[in-house]
Amino acid sequence: MAAPPTAESLALLERFTAALKARGVVTEAEIADQVARTDRASPEIGARMVARAWTDPAFHALMIRDGTEAAERMGVSMAGAPPLGVLEDTEAVHHLVVCTLCSCYPRMVLGYPPHWYKSAAYRARAVRDPRGVLAEWGTVLPAGVEVRVVDSTADYRWMVLPRRPAGTEDWDEARLAAIVTRDALVGVSLPRAG
Structure with a gap:
């Protein structure tokens, strides 16, 4: 079983996601859709x-x-x-x-x-x-x-x-x-x- 993510890795992910959204690379809706599709797989x-x-x-x-x-x-x-x-x-x-x-x-x-x-x-x-x-x-x-x-x-x-x-x-x-x-x-x- 994989180890749970650390607070540091979650903070890094949040900063990375915010940067992608700020640059218009990805939207919140696209992220939510990808997470939902991956969870259904x-x-x-x-x-x-x-x-x-x-x-x-x-x-x-x-x-x-x-x-x-x-x-x-x-x-x-x-x-x-x-x-x-x-x-x-x-x-x-x-x-x-x-x-x-x-x-x-x-x-x-x-x-x-x-x-x-x-x-x-x-x-x-x-x-x-x-x-x-x-x-x-x-x-x-x-x-x-x-x-x-x-x-x-x-x-x-x-x-x-x-x-x-x-x-x-x-x-x-x-x-x-x-x-x-x-x-x-x-x-x-x-x-x-x-």
């Missing part, structure tokens, strides 16, 4: 996007081509956010998302990043030993599956479109979304049908 949004991609070929193609537009079509405003890329897992390739420098994360579709995602240990080990990290999450992939570690950055954010589990062919979007976790959306785990 959660992994359920990404899960619904995945479920739609699994059931709607046109949305699937859009999501792979332009994750930002796919999120917008799901009613998520991506205004001010970096572009969203979507990495599709296949039988041959599994993606693992990490931000090696800090904690860049597609908050508008996944909510706030978990504490482990921001940790130096995860960031370093995901690059050095991705299969070891996955195994700690109970994700053991066949030896022939390539693990691609993808760096989320301040300029471009990533999420994973995991493979649809077998046995879910007759499931509706709501039921499919329920098995897609935040952890699957960054690639440390897999959706499970049962």
Whole structure:
């Protein structure tokens, strides 16, 4: 769990925000709107996007081509956010998302990043030993599956479109979304049908 902000950091934020408003860079309404959008964001949004991609070929193609537009079509405003890329897992390739420098994360579709995602240990080990990290999450992939570690950055954010589990062919979007976790959306785990 993150430490609460200090009085000094809150005062600095207040001065910074006041300077931006005084220069006309941002308005109070824009700040309030951004805070509200960020507070509404959660992994359920990404899960619904995945479920739609699994059931709607046109949305699937859009999501792979332009994750930002796919999120917008799901009613998520991506205004001010970096572009969203979507990495599709296949039988041959599994993606693992990490931000090696800090904690860049597609908050508008996944909510706030978990504490482990921001940790130096995860960031370093995901690059050095991705299969070891996955195994700690109970994700053991066949030896022939390539693990691609993808760096989320301040300029471009990533999420994973995991493979649809077998046995879910007759499931509706709501039921499919329920098995897609935040952890699957960054690639440390897999959706499970049962």
